[in-house]
Amino acid sequence: MNIIDWNALDADAQARALTRPAQAVAAQTRAAVEALIGQVREGGDAALRDITARLDGVALERFEVSEAEFAAAEQAVPAELRIAMQQAAERIDTYHRAGMAQPYSVETAPGVVCGKVVRAIARVGLYVPAGSAPLPSTALMLGVPAKLAGCRQVVLCTPPRRDGTADPAVLVAARLTGVHRVYKIGGAQAIAAMAWGTATVPSCDKLFGPGNAYVTEAKQQVAQAGAAAIDMPAGPSEVLVIADAGANPAFVAADLLSQAEHGPDSQVLLLSDDAALIAAVRDEVERQVARLPREAIARQALAASLLVQVASIEQAFSISNRYAPEHLILALRQPRDWLERVEAAGSVFLGDYTPEALGDYCSGTNHVLPTAGAARAYSGVSVASFQNQISVQAASAQGIAGIGPCALVMARAEGLDAHANAVALRLEVAQ
Amino acid sequence: MNIIDWNALDADAQARALTRPAQAVAAQTRAAVEALIGQVREGGDAALRDITARLDGVALERFEVSEAEFAAAEQAVPAELRIAMQQAAERIDTYHRAGMAQPYSVETAPGVVCGKVVRAIARVGLYVPAGSAPLPSTALMLGVPAKLAGCRQVVLCTPPRRDGTADPAVLVAARLTGVHRVYKIGGAQAIAAMAWGTATVPSCDKLFGPGNAYVTEAKQQVAQAGAAAIDMPAGPSEVLVIADAGANPAFVAADLLSQAEHGPDSQVLLLSDDAALIAAVRDEVERQVARLPREAIARQALAASLLVQVASIEQAFSISNRYAPEHLILALRQPRDWLERVEAAGSVFLGDYTPEALGDYCSGTNHVLPTAGAARAYSGVSVASFQNQISVQAASAQGIAGIGPCALVMARAEGLDAHANAVALRLEVAQ
Numbered sequence: 001m002n003i004i005d006w007n008a009l010d011a012d013a014q015a016r017a018l019t020r021p022a023q024a025v026a027a028q029t030r031a032a033v034e035a036l037i038g039q040v041r042e043g044g045d046a047a048l049r050d051i052t053a054r055l056d057g058v059a060l061e062r063f064e065v066s067e068a069e070f071a072a073a074e075q076a077v078p079a080e081l082r083i084a085m086q087q088a089a090e091r092i093d094t095y096h097r098a099g100m101a102q103p104y105s106v107e108t109a110p111g112v113v114c115g116k117v118v119r120a121i122a123r124v125g126l127y128v129p130a131g132s133a134p135l136p137s138t139a140l141m142l143g144v145p146a147k148l149a150g151c152r153q154v155v156l157c158t159p160p161r162r163d164g165t166a167d168p169a170v171l172v173a174a175r176l177t178g179v180h181r182v183y184k185i186g187g188a189q190a191i192a193a194m195a196w197g198t199a200t201v202p203s204c205d206k207l208f209g210p211g212n213a214y215v216t217e218a219k220q221q222v223a224q225a226g227a228a229a230i231d232m233p234a235g236p237s238e239v240l241v242i243a244d245a246g247a248n249p250a251f252v253a254a255d256l257l258s259q260a261e262h263g264p265d266s267q268v269l270l271l272s273d274d275a276a277l278i279a280a281v282r283d284e285v286e287r288q289v290a291r292l293p294r295e296a297i298a299r300q301a302l303a304a305s306l307l308v309q310v311a312s313i314e315q316a317f318s319i320s321n322r323y324a325p326e327h328l329i330l331a332l333r334q335p336r337d338w339l340e341r342v343e344a345a346g347s348v349f350l351g352d353y354t355p356e357a358l359g360d361y362c363s364g365t366n367h368v369l370p371t372a373g374a375a376r377a378y379s380g381v382s383v384a385s386f387q388n389q390i391s392v393q394a395a396s397a398q399g400i401a402g403i404g405p406c407a408l409v410m411a412r413a414e415g416l417d418a419h420a421n422a423v424a425l426r427l428e429v430a431q
Numbered sequence: 432m433n434i435i436d437w438n439a440l441d442a443d444a445q446a447r448a449l450t451r452p453a454q455a456v457a458a459q460t461r462a463a464v465e466a467l468i469g470q471v472r473e474g475g476d477a478a479l480r481d482i483t484a485r486l487d488g489v490a491l492e493r494f495e496v497s498e499a500e501f502a503a504a505e506q507a508v509p510a511e512l513r514i515a516m517q518q519a520a521e522r523i524d525t526y527h528r529a530g531m532a533q534p535y536s537v538e539t540a541p542g543v544v545c546g547k548v549v550r551a552i553a554r555v556g557l558y559v560p561a562g563s564a565p566l567p568s569t570a571l572m573l574g575v576p577a578k579l580a581g582c583r584q585v586v587l588c589t590p591p592r593r594d595g596t597a598d599p600a601v602l603v604a605a606r607l608t609g610v611h612r613v614y615k616i617g618g619a620q621a622i623a624a625m626a627w628g629t630a631t632v633p634s635c636d637k638l639f640g641p642g643n644a645y646v647t648e649a650k651q652q653v654a655q656a657g658a659a660a661i662d663m664p665a666g667p668s669e670v671l672v673i674a675d676a677g678a679n680p681a682f683v684a685a686d687l688l689s690q691a692e693h694g695p696d697s698q699v700l701l702l703s704d705d706a707a708l709i710a711a712v713r714d715e716v717e718r719q720v721a722r723l724p725r726e727a728i729a730r731q732a733l734a735a736s737l738l739v740q741v742a743s744i745e746q747a748f749s750i751s752n753r754y755a756p757e758h759l760i761l762a763l764r765q766p767r768d769w770l771e772r773v774e775a776a777g778s779v780f781l782g783d784y785t786p787e788a789l790g791d792y793c794s795g796t797n798h799v800l801p802t803a804g805a806a807r808a809y810s811g812v813s814v815a816s817f818q819n820q821i822s823v824q825a826a827s828a829q830g831i832a833g834i835g836p837c838a839l840v841m842a843r844a845e846g847l848d849a850h851a852n853a854v855a856l857r858l859e860v861a862q
Contacts, residue, residue, distance in 0.1 A: 080840050085841065087837050088841065091540060099820075104529055106525060106529040106530075108526050112522075112789075121807065122807065133845045133846045136844065205807040206808040226805075229808035233657060250856055254853035254856050257853070258852070261847060291852075292849055294846075294847075294849065321553075335825070344819065348821060348822070349824060350824065353827060355853040355857060356850075357851070358824065358835070361850075363824040364545045365822040366822065375821075379819045389811075390778065391779070391811055392770060392778070392781065393779070393790055394780075394785055395794065400786075407789055409511050410512070410567070410792045410793065413512045415563075415564045416788075418689040418725065419791060421719065422682070422788045426786060
């Protein structure tokens with residue numbers, strides 16, 4: 001891994017150090033996704049069959065997972081995994097439930113009551129990737145808040161395997177969260193199907209979940225077309241660790257590697273004010289990476305990653321806020337005292353015993369988080385992501401008598417006479 | 432206005448009745464906006480000067496509003512309007528403050544504490560239109576929640592007038608909410624300037640506010656490019672009124688017209704189970720529209736609008752939920768009893784004395800709301816729109832000893848060994 005001294009860099013070099021590996025969507029990807037979306041909109045299920053045969057190498061007559069397939073999945077998943085997923089789902093439920101938005105109401109003037117009601121988004125679509133590794137944990141992270149929100153229609157798409165089945169752990173995870181409509185469709189074609197609907201896949205108001213470059217681009221395209229809203233722009237995963245002299249180099253190295261193994265375009269950064277810790281982490285990374293089954297992927301990610309010597313922990317936070325990492329690990333003594341300094345991040349992990357992997361699976365927090373600096377203006381998935389907040393107001397005759405004149409003056413100043421008239425007609429009666 | 436009987440229509444005709452006037456962005460608009468954005472990114476302030484001379488017909492050396500201009504605006508705005516805006520700002524503050532997200536924390540397992548902290552988005556950009564009518568009310572609707580959120584950098588763009596000044600009421604409204612950095616830049620060029628920044632306009636993480644087709648398209652393009660997040664896709668304004676036999680036809684007509692006067696592409700719908708009420712509203716609309724200064728605009732909007740006879744108020748709600756109106760007026764007896772039926776809408780107005788104009792100006796609720804059916808999956812602007820919620824977790828040694836094994840099982844099932852290793856290393860010490 002490359003070690004740099006932040007304060008030896010000029011402003012341009014500092015900016016380059018914080019630049020993510022090129023995220024530009026290839027024109028080729030964009031065009032391919034456009035073509036796939038066009039085919040699904042035009043050809044519906046028949047197009048989905050063609051695309052699935054071509055890209056997933058399997059001829060599927062029926063996309064929806066049957067009762068028999070769910071039953072087979074229950075048999076196929078080891079009890080140990082089933083129990084772990086059940087426990088994870090319970091903690092995800094506990095955490096998400098505690099943070100749910102509540103309706104409220106306030107009298108803003110005598111006789112004028114304003115508030116908000118919370119309503120589930122009616123029809124949502126979840127995408128669970130299953131490329132190099134199927135991710136049942138993602139089914140939990142999307143299914144639990146969808147259920148808590150009370151969404152009326154929840155559908156889940158996940159790619160079929162070569163034998164035409166879906167990953168059994170994903171199916172069991174979906175069922176654990178109450179999701180019963182699962183379709184074996186992957187990639188951009190799944191996103192198009194859920195956005196516009198086909199004869200068998202119902203259309204959705206909002207789509208959620210991570211995916212590869214095609215899925216991500218497809219989500220952007222359906223959002224741009226106004227066909228469905230999306231949870232957030234997603235991209236390759238990343239972690240930033242801030243560590244002090246007291247941190248455990250083996251732990252820090254393990255955390256960097258657990259991000260690096262996600263994919264060759266994952267990015268990991270360590271910021272520390274302690275040169276000895278940085279050197280020790282570098283040695284530990286070298287030691288641990290050699291033992292990983294996904295060593296090749298991790299090494300590619302590490303090549304674009306940095307160990308950064310900073311002047312102080314304060315400076316580390318200022319760099320971190322500028323970078324706005326998806327995951328931020330504070331390997332610091334008294335980490336909670338530093339929390340106030342965090343301005344932009346997706347999810348924060350405090351102290352030596354809170355590896356990112358806990359949040360990825362079972363601390364209870366969500367692992368669908370903003371990447372590529374989007375944490376500056378987006379939050380991770382929560383129950384609120386599956387709900388709308390609708391404002392509600394009620395004025396009595398007394399109420400409009402009190403605030404109506406204010407509206408009249410403003411409407412006339414804006415030259416909107418019909419607005420003024422709608423108020424004036426009531427004032428004639430109300431006063 | 433056209434009267435239709437919902438239950439006399441077949442499914443296709445019903446779908447057509449709920450179709451908004453064509454919202455397809457002309458390829459020409461898209462290309463024009465792309466060109467404007469390209470010019471601003473390339474040429475910065477010099478490009479802004481060229482574009483402003485060409486499109487706004489004014490040669491501006493300096494875009495930022497000076498202290499002298501703010502002072503002149505204070506003089507130019509009548510005391511009555513200033514007081515009305517002040518009162519409106521106070522009620523907007525009361526309503527928005529009461530609904531602010533709070534941090535929370537919950538123990539999801541012994542020794543595992545998970546929660547959320549709330550942080551202001553650091554740099555936000557507000558757009559206040561000033562085309563056919565400058566909208567100081569919009570400056571209040573964006574400025575108040577930005578201030579409550581605590582955004583560090585708030586900039587506001589609004590188009591210059593022919594004489595090179597900004598609308599004084601917009602300036603006074605901006606100041607009322609604590610916004611001091613106002614730039615006289617309009618249209619797509621303003622959106623580009625705030626997204627990427629120029630020598631004088633600072634770049635922003637998220638952009639807010641309504642605008643014409645160029646502004647709306649520019650917001651979509653900067654969001655798509657990942658340069659800045661946006662509040663929501665915006666479009667022409669719309670209202671849906673559900674009225675029973677007891678409603679006041681003059682009030683309902685006035686409400687329909689106050690939406691219709693916004694623009695020729697505004698849409699208004701009345702749903703009622705009472706034929707006599709529908710006929711009376713039609714007559715009242717005809718009577719009132721003739722007296723409006725913006726009669727021509729309103730008549731264009733009315734041509735695409737409908738008075739719909741439904742079988743029951745229950746049916747009206749089912750149609751409304753399908754349409755997902757920006758504004759929903761319930762001109763019903765005991766309107767609050769019906770509120771539970773509302774599934775998708777931007778803002779709801781209860782009863783005969785709550786015209787939409789109250790919410791547009793001064794009930795306290797926000798008037799920047801999802802249009803074109805986006806209310807199915809988007810909420811109106813609130814303080815939360817200007818904030819991020821960051822998840823935070825802390826596990827003690829006891830905590831990871833308890834839940835670590837669960838993470839281990841799931842990580843191994845997903846084939847992510849480095850994730851498992853990050854947990855296993857801690858378990859060696861923690862147990």
